[in-house]
Amino acid sequence: MLIATRQLVKHFPLKGTGAFGNPLMLKAVDGVNIQVREGEIVGVVGESGSGKTTLGRLVLGLLKPTSGQVFFDIPDDVLQEYDDYVANNDLKKAADIEKEYSIFNKRGNSQKEIRKKTNIVFQDPYSSLDPRLNVLDIITEPITSTGYLRSNEAVKRCFELLDEVGLPRDFAYRYPHELSGGQKQRVALARGIATLPKFLVLDEPTSALDVSVQAQVLALLRRIRTSHNIGMILITHNIAVISYMADQVNVMYAGKIVETGPKKDVILSPIYPYNVALISAVPGKMVKGTKIILKGDTPNLVEPPPGCSFHPRCPVSFNMCGWTAAEVASDLKYLIENKYADMFKAETVVSTNANGNVVIKNANMSQILSLLNLEKEKTRSLAAIDRSSESEEGIELWLWLHRTPEMYQYSDRLVSCFLYAPRDGKSSPQPVNSAD
Amino acid sequence: MSEAEVRAKRWENTKLSLSVFFANKAAVVGLVIVMIYVVIGVIDEVYPPLIGITSAGTLVPNFFNPAPSPPSLAHLFGTTYPGVDLFSSIIKAIRIDLAYSLLVVAIGAAVGSVIGVISATVGGLMDEIVMRITDIFFSIPYLVLALAVGFILGRNLLNMSLALAIVWWPLYARYTRSQTLSTKEFTFVEAAKASGVSRLKIMFKHILPNTLPPVFIQVSLDLGSIMVIFSTLAFIGFITNASIPELGYLTSLGLSYVQTAPWAVIFPGVAITLFALAVNLMGDGLRDVIDPRRRS
Amino acid sequence: MDYTLKVSDLKVQFYTRRGIYKALNGVDLSLMQGEIFGVAGESGCGKTTMGLTIIGLLPVNAAVTEGKVIFLDERDLIAPLRKGNTEETDKFNLRQREAVTKQVNKELADVRGSRISMVFQDPMTSLNPVLQVGFQIAETVITHQPRSLAERKLARSRATQDDTQAIVELLKEGADEQAISRYAESKGLRGIETQVLNVWRRNDLGETKKEKIILSLHSEKLGSFERIVLESVEKGKGKPGWMKIPGISRAARGVLLREGYTKAVELLSMLEVPNPDKVVRMYPHELSGGMRQRIVIAIALANNPDLVILDEPTSALDVTVQAQILELTRHLKHRFNTSFIFISHDLSVLSEVCDRIGIMYAGRIVEIAPTDVIFNNPIHPYTQMLMKAIPRIEGYEIQGVGGTVPDMRNVPRGCAFNPRCPDATEECRIKKPEMVEVEEGHFVAC
DSSP states (O other): OOEEEEEEEEEEEEEEEOGGGOEEEEEEEEEEOOEEOTTOEEEEEOOTTSSHHHHHHHHHTSSOOSEEEEEESOOHHHHHHHHHHHHTTOHHHHHHHHHHHBSSSOOHHHHHHHHHHEEEEOSOHHHHSOTTSOHHHHHHHHHHHTTSSOHHHHHHHHHHHHHHTTOOGGGGGOOGGGSOHHHHHHHHHHHHTTTOOSEEEEESTTTTSOHHHHHHHHHHHHHHHHHHTOEEEEEESOHHHHHHHOSEEEEEETTEEEEEEEHHHHTTSOOSHHHHHHHHHSOSTTSOSOOOOOOSOSOOSSSOOSSSTTGGGOTTOOTTSOOOHHHHHHHHHHHHHTTTTTTSOTTOEEEEOTTSOEEEESOOHHHHHHHHHHHTTTOGGGGGEEEEEEETTEEEEEEEEOOOOOOEEETTEEEOOGGGSOSSGGGSOEESOTTO | OOHHHHHHHHHHHHHHHHHHHHHOHHHHHHHHHHHHHHHHHHHHHHOGGGGTOOSTTSOOOOTTSOSOOOOOSSSTTOEETTTEEHHHHHHHHHHHHHHHHHHHHHHHHHHHHHHHHHHHHHOHHHHHHHHHHHHHHHHSOHHHHHHHHHHHHOSSHHHHHHHHHHHHHHHHHHHHHHHHHHHHTSHHHHHHHHTTOOHHHIIIIIIHHHHHHHHHHHHHHHHHHHHHHHHHHHHTTOOOOTTOOOHHHHHHHTGGGTTTOTHHHHHHHHHHHHHHHHHHHHHHHHHHHHSSOOOO | OOEEEEEEEEEEEEEETTEEEEEEEEEEEEEETTOEEEEEOOTTSSHHHHHHHHHTOOOTTEEEEEEEEEETTTEETTHHHHHTTSTTSOTTOHHHHHHHHHHHHHHHTTTBTTTEEEEOSOHHHHSOTTSOHHHHHHHHHHHHOHHHHHHHHHHHHHOOHHHHHHHHHHHHTTOOHHHHHHHHHHTTOTTHHHHHHHHHTOSSSOHHHHHHHHHTOSOOOOOHHHHHHHHHHHHTSOOOGGGGSHHHHHHHHHHHHHHHHHHHHHHHHHTTOSSHHHHTTSOGGGSOHHHHHHHHHHHHHTTOOSEEEEESTTTTSOHHHHHHHHHHHHHHHHHSOOEEEEEESOHHHHHHHOSEEEEEETTEEEEEEEHHHHHHOOOSHHHHHHHHHSOOTTOOOOOOOOSOOOOTTSOOSSSTTGGGOTTOOHHHHHSOOOEEEEETTEEEEO
């Protein structure tokens, strides 16, 4: 495996403190396992706030993770051993493997080796090239800094690279401001492959380019991948680009990977609800199927929704997905006061209690039950209600306990959704008070 | 674009910058005046007799006729106490003032910039400490600080310059620090890191050259301010040597005669102010050139 | 068919130290009422400049050298711009150009913001960060149609309980907008029909609740100051002298502002913003990108304009949010009878909402056709190459367009696309092609 991450986590501290005086953390990346084989293009798709940019930096060691590992050039059997050691809590043996293959603890020459074999191409061609350096200096920088070649040979290599990316050789003496956007991006690409790396991260490489230029750059990338057998992680929000370029696709949401698998599965027949909506939202009449318009906005990464982070917006969420009493109560309140205002008295009050359940005062059971019946398709939070009981305080609605989904196997891919969880005891829902 | 086209484009750019500068009439005037000063200073340094200066580095008193006399053919700007010809003295003083002001700005800018860049790149605790140190320096009035240093080290021109440089570096540190903080965010810095460039090299190869251009502008502007401050210090009597040609000192010489012989104060004073004004005007023009929002 | 806008042979140039940029080189287009017209093109083709010219927001160093923009068959919007650009004027003289701009602003003041409005790309910079969003919406109504605000409030205060009950009866019987307006007019309650209909059309409330709200729209109490202010605004004879006194004018504006906020809430609920009464008091930075763009759209629609120009409104938004906004635009088209010009570089986005699309290249429109036709049967070589360059999900080999966009200071002679066109002939290099109608509604310049 060229690149393999294990439980990669990156939390950014924010100013200010949250409840209980803990410092606020932005959970940008929250437990990501991603793998890239040699010569493979792995796509990472997500919207803003999904954590994909942070992931790109972590995978190269440009950012230090809060926890987790990134392995480079690790044989498959060693990787399997590592997973076994971790599963069996055999931390010492795991640490040995980490010492050898992790990219984070390297210093000096071994660090240079890694830098020689990896590189990155950024999104914005305007700020990724130093305006004070000419093209020759920009491209030869990785060559000389890692000691890949000596300086006179580096110059020769620079010209070879210019040929490869389709730029005339005399561009070597130009400065970035004398190049167009597409040309700048080609220079960035030449720099990226200067040391013939085995692994390249491409962070939105064509988002700043016009469509016609984008086509040329993408074609170039494919050629380079084939001729040099470079493994790539391609990060973008553009589904069509991923569809054109990637072999494997990972979809990220709120810092986690929610669906991963071969492109034809993940893009052409998505199953994770967010993914389904995402693919259907791609504009263009070419996309078959009805559009699913999601409500709400991208999640708050400081306090992500519990359980499955997508549950507040998921059109098919159900009891285990992470509904809290507060969410159910606020949805009920809204319904009672507006859409079903005719059914209920003005004195009806909805609140939560210490048990983590919802309490409704001044209403009767049949009203509530009929509301639940009418709304249960449209308002998903109501699916979290297990049963009800009545007392002097009012009607108490008992909720299911929510859980956090893991990655479940579904034919060729992995999905982080309870809909695809195996039907065993471990992942079926449990009510709040299992004693009852 | 071919090579020839690129060269042509670069020349076009240079012409454009020049035309923007020269469109600002005030800036051109400023530039001319500054150039005159510089030329005077250089000639006085290299070949004083060209403009009729003998005994370049000192004032020549005339104890036979110590009272200040008004401008005349013999003494173009008149004389000041004690019988010192103002015209030649001002010329001598310009050289001294320019040289030492340049020294102050050079030391202050060099030291301050490096500290600022390192502080911003390293960040964390070191950055905090450096900021608090600059705060301390800012809170002390510069005259007081300069005087204090002078009394410790000895009151001569060189030490005066050192004192001012000590006062001046925090400004540059702050300035380059904020420039660095924004430059640091450019992705070419991350790209360099990913390409294996060491942190030190990134600082000096990528960050510093991109933060310096605005610093250069600031340096040229500061030349005027420093000259004024320098003269102020000399004016209040920092130097002990009574025959150093220095604009502020010359002004102080005529102070007691301001009622009867105003020229003794006006000429040296104007020499200082004119320079500061010219530098400011020139800086305005420079800012027009550097500011990307050049209007048509 | 009514034309909202007719642009003929529009030529716009920018004067800079580096030379004269010919941004628009003869643009022709006709916009019909109630349609969404998409303008597609890559960077530098002039689509944004065209949008800015129509609304008169060109920078000082721009000049319209030729052409007409006829709005609603009535007036030429760029006449003041052209008047300031005769042969004698020195195009590089800054002061003269500023005088031209001032003149344009004066003459277009009654049109801009009320009958033509514009939505820009980045919602964060289109909104004032220190003002509540409700204020920003209310402000545009107060500036252009204060009378409508006065009418609304006065209608509510003059309506009696019987009136509202009668209206509810009419609604239950299925009366349409005209019937309600007629009723309102007859009772001197002009201004109540929009309020009533906006409530009735909401789909997040139960019918009883809607009835209750409408039934409550009567006999609203007005303070005596309020009444005086509103009635004088209603009469519409400008501000009476006493209202111009600083303190009093502030208070008078406050009266209108309160009603403006109410209207803002209505607008937002029409745009499917949840909790509009809370949102109206929030600041732009407290809202997400999609919400902010909705606010900007609300501001653009607040005065029921005849034309809205949208310049890359979804380019800064995520795909799912973009889908929300595009869906919204489709709904709006049916609700209001406004025409839209939708500018974007993304043809797939345009294919979602537009009725017709125009492709721009180097300052000219090279092809216009209904959306399906453009995608299924592109004729102009540039359009064809553009189609082939767009990556699609089903995946096929994409091809770029060779060469680069021309320097707008030296537009190629003849057809601007000829250096890059694989089918270019000698004629293409000499003559500029005219727009020809190739089939019904499909125009090409080749």
